[in-house]
Amino acid sequence: MNYPIGIQDFESLRKDGYLYVDKTRIIHDIVSKGRYYFLSRPRRFGKSLTISMLKHYYDVLQKDKFEELYGDLYIGKYQTSERNTYLILYLNFSIIDASLNNYRDSLDAHCNTAFCRFCDVYADYLPQGLKEKMSEKEGAVKQLDFLCQRVADANQKIFLFIDEYDHFTNKILSEPECLDDYMKETHSTGYLRTFFDAIKTGTDSSIKRC
Secondary structure, three states, X not given: OEOOOOOOOHHXXXXXXXXXXXXXXXXXXXXXXXXXXXXXXXXXXXXXXXXXXXXXXXXXXXHXXXXXXXXXXXXXXXXXXXXXXXXXXXXXXXHOOOOOOOHHHHHHHHHHHHHHHHHHHOHHHXXXXXXXXXHOOOHHXXXXXXXXXXXXXXXXXXXXXXXXXXXXXXXXXXXXXXXHHHHHHHOOOOHHHHHHXXXXXXXXXXXXXX
């Protein structure tokens, strides 16, 4: 039995025979106790692997792999009604330049890449030409708002995952002299605040879990 040191992809872990301590029971907790979660645990505690496990469970495109990945696990025996019914939108803030002078452009670029991939992967479930129309919008906030509305129009639902969501905060905590400027970005009309407001607004349309 191999130990999954550094393995963060659930599918690879299961297919390649790595040791896995079954944590799929938490899916029942997620379904029954809420829709929006913050997983605040220490580094190297398995947050990214947990996200990967949830992504595969809820992704509408992963239906054919369910038995292989989950059949002998808790959630394979006690499935929920929402299994494989979501379009997965995944953002990873760890690759964004968190410096105050550059983070907006970096956030926009990362989100545009993620949004375009989302449109390509789920093209069969979305309105034709969605990616092109979305790309005409300027910046992550406007693109996310447009994307959420169009996904709702198509009667689809999004499970949004944000890995390393505290990346910006960690950056600022390491540079106390930037604290005042950072406060401006997370309050009032700051861009980072506006982006998370767009996510909140999206929960009224197509973001059903986050």
